[in-house]
Amino acid sequence: MTGTPILTAAQMREAEQAVFASGIPEYELMERAGVAAAEIIWRAGAKRDALVLCGPGNNGGDGFVIARQLRSRGVPVRVAALGESRTESARKARAAWNGPVEPFDQAGPATQIIDALFGTGLSRGLDAVVAERLCDLTGRAAFSYAVDLPSGVDTDSGALLSAVPDFGICIALGALKPAHVLHPAAGLYRRLVCADIGIATSDTIHHLSPPHLVRPLASDHKYSRGLVAVVGGEMAGAGRLAAHAAARSGAGMVRHLTSLDGAAALDAVITRQARGVDEVKAYLADRRLAAVVVGPGLGRGGDARDRLAAVLPCGHPLVLDADALTLLGGAGAEGIPHGSILTPHEGEFAALFGDLQGSKINRAVGAAQRVSAVVVLKGADSVIAAPDGRVAVATGASPWLSTAGTGDVLAGLAAGRLAVTGDPFRAACEAVWLHGEAARRAGAAFVAGDLIAQLPAAIGSRL
Ligand SMILES: NC(=O)C1=CN([C@@H]2O[C@H](COP(=O)(O)OP(=O)(O)OC[C@H]3O[C@@H](n4cnc5c(N)ncnc54)[C@H](OP(=O)(O)O)[C@@H]3O)[C@@H](O)[C@H]2O)[C@@H](O)CC1
Ligand SMILES: Nc1ncnc2c1ncn2[C@@H]1O[C@H](COP(=O)(O)OP(=O)(O)O)[C@@H](O)[C@H]1O
Ligand SMILES: [K+]
Numbered sequence: 001m002t003g004t005p006i007l008t009a010a011q012m013r014e015a016e017q018a019v020f021a022s023g024i025p026e027y028e029l030m031e032r033a034g035v036a037a038a039e040i041i042w043r044a045g046a047k048r049d050a051l052v053l054c055g056p057g058n059n060g061g062d063g064f065v066i067a068r069q070l071r072s073r074g075v076p077v078r079v080a081a082l083g084e085s086r087t088e089s090a091r092k093a094r095a096a097w098n099g100p101v102e103p104f105d106q107a108g109p110a111t112q113i114i115d116a117l118f119g120t121g122l123s124r125g126l127d128a129v130v131a132e133r134l135c136d137l138t139g140r141a142a143f144s145y146a147v148d149l150p151s152g153v154d155t156d157s158g159a160l161l162s163a164v165p166d167f168g169i170c171i172a173l174g175a176l177k178p179a180h181v182l183h184p185a186a187g188l189y190r191r192l193v194c195a196d197i198g199i200a201t202s203d204t205i206h207h208l209s210p211p212h213l214v215r216p217l218a219s220d221h222k223y224s225r226g227l228v229a230v231v232g233g234e235m236a237g238a239g240r241l242a243a244h245a246a247a248r249s250g251a252g253m254v255r256h257l258t259s260l261d262g263a264a265a266l267d268a269v270i271t272r273q274a275r276g277v278d279e280v281k282a283y284l285a286d287r288r289l290a291a292v293v294v295g296p297g298l299g300r301g302g303d304a305r306d307r308l309a310a311v312l313p314c315g316h317p318l319v320l321d322a323d324a325l326t327l328l329g330g331a332g333a334e335g336i337p338h339g340s341i342l343t344p345h346e347g348e349f350a351a352l353f354g355d356l357q358g359s360k361i362n363r364a365v366g367a368a369q370r371v372s373a374v375v376v377l378k379g380a381d382s383v384i385a386a387p388d389g390r391v392a393v394a395t396g397a398s399p400w401l402s403t404a405g406t407g408d409v410l411a412g413l414a415a416g417r418l419a420v421t422g423d424p425f426r427a428a429c430e431a432v433w434l435h436g437e438a439a440r441r442a443g444a445a446f447v448a449g450d451l452i453a454q455l456p457a458a459i460g461s462r463l
Helices: 007-020 025-046 057-071 089-094 127-140 236-247 277-284 302-311 320-331 348-351 360-371 406-421 423-443 449-460
Strands: 050-054 075-080 100-101 113-115 143-147 167-173 188-193 205-206 227-231 254-256 270-274 288-293 316-318 374-377 384-385 391-394
Touching: 007 025, 025 057, 025 089, 025 113, 025 143, 025 167, 025 188, 025 277, 050 057, 050 127, 057 075, 057 113, 057 143, 057 320, 089 270, 113 127, 205 348, 205 374, 227 277, 227 302, 236 254, 236 384, 236 406, 236 449, 254 277, 254 406, 277 302, 288 302, 288 406, 302 320, 316 320, 316 374, 320 348, 320 406, 348 360, 348 406, 360 374, 360 391, 384 423, 406 423, 406 449, 423 449
Parallel strands: 050 075, 050 113, 075 100, 113 143, 143 167, 167 188, 205 391, 227 254, 227 288, 254 270, 288 316
Antiparallel strands: 374 384, 384 391
């Protein structure tokens, strides 16, 4: 994965130490951060009057540098500070600002508000009066900026530790942090900009980037492009959605095994009635199968359990979703073949891995390592984790995706990409990106089937 790196507060401090060890002083880094942030603010707000809110730590120090930079460009700037500056660099930045400093609790509104109260060093929620004033000033400003992070969010989990206002632009310094991509914090700004301040970042957590897909070759045929089986059950609709998504994923052929009568007449998806477990097993004996998805439309009764039990040892690469995850949760996540893709929403995840703690990223990584499989922990911020520690986080998903059946589409799509690539982490990343792109193209108030219709265009955009 090659998207923008995401660093926790501790990893950020390590990267910062490496810069200091190379001979660059701390204050130089603060100057770089302030200059880069001021440039972004200048481009957005030009000469509109600005109020910079400075906290006691280095985030506040960045604020003093920003104030000086903006003033040198002719912006009418005021600074309000929350007490004294407590770090050497912040004191230096404050001394270099030779304008007045207002007490935070007396600062009046401005057209532009720059929040440099707290960043990665926030250790607890803001005092209620401070948070309230920040919300009030930010709400009244026409332009608002959060320096590094909105003050009040927990860097590593994206949780809100106190009331936090909505910002226009969040200026991440040096690298993204988990709070920039995880909700609820990730929903607090309209635009996110990452300012390069010369910190080397080589970590394993990345923002999900658009995939590079390949066209079929002239020598390809339907089996070489990947044969997918969808093992459904009594709820044919969900299985059908997964099957049709797989059929528009780039895979060569899709078979949908249902326990119901009525194979579709004219359809690219081959629907087969496989009433008993032996019939399911017979279909799964096909060596040409490149991926099998089980869960959408499976059901949760005894028959569903038997079908799932037939799929788990089949030896083909698996995508486990929906009812399959719920059934596996009841069994303590036993029997999940290594290298599978699991696509739980939070409820299914809790049933499977309820004891895991920490941020959404930590929980997804813990789960992936526990079952040696790729875990896609879905939601407005979907986290894709591999057992080797690689993580991609998808942001900006359309909230219109919160409609029935879109998860079935994702499962089918993941199986299709798994059949094409043979690589579970890559397939999961491609599927989540294509799913999000299809939703963007589908616009508003779509249903799961509309999403499937957008998949060819989404794929076409990445060839
Ligand atoms: N990493 C990098 O590469 C670079 C980092 N840079 C910048 O540094 C920022 C991190 O700076 P930082 O570590 O000094 O922490 P910061 O967020 O300013 O706050 C810490 C202070 O606030 C205090 N405090 C905490 N919570 C509080 C509360 N609720 N209410 C009241 N007080 C509270 C806390 O006190 P304590 O918890 O010890 O009581 C401490 O005094 C980072 O976000 C970025 O902007 C750039 O300059 C250059 C490159
Ligand atoms: N509020 C939201 N914003 C963005 N994406 C969402 C939101 N809610 C759900 N999604 C996405 O929609 C899909 C829903 O999947 P799931 O909950 O399994 O639904 P279903 O079981 O009905 O198919 C997932 O891909 C999830 O990431
Ligand atoms: K801030």
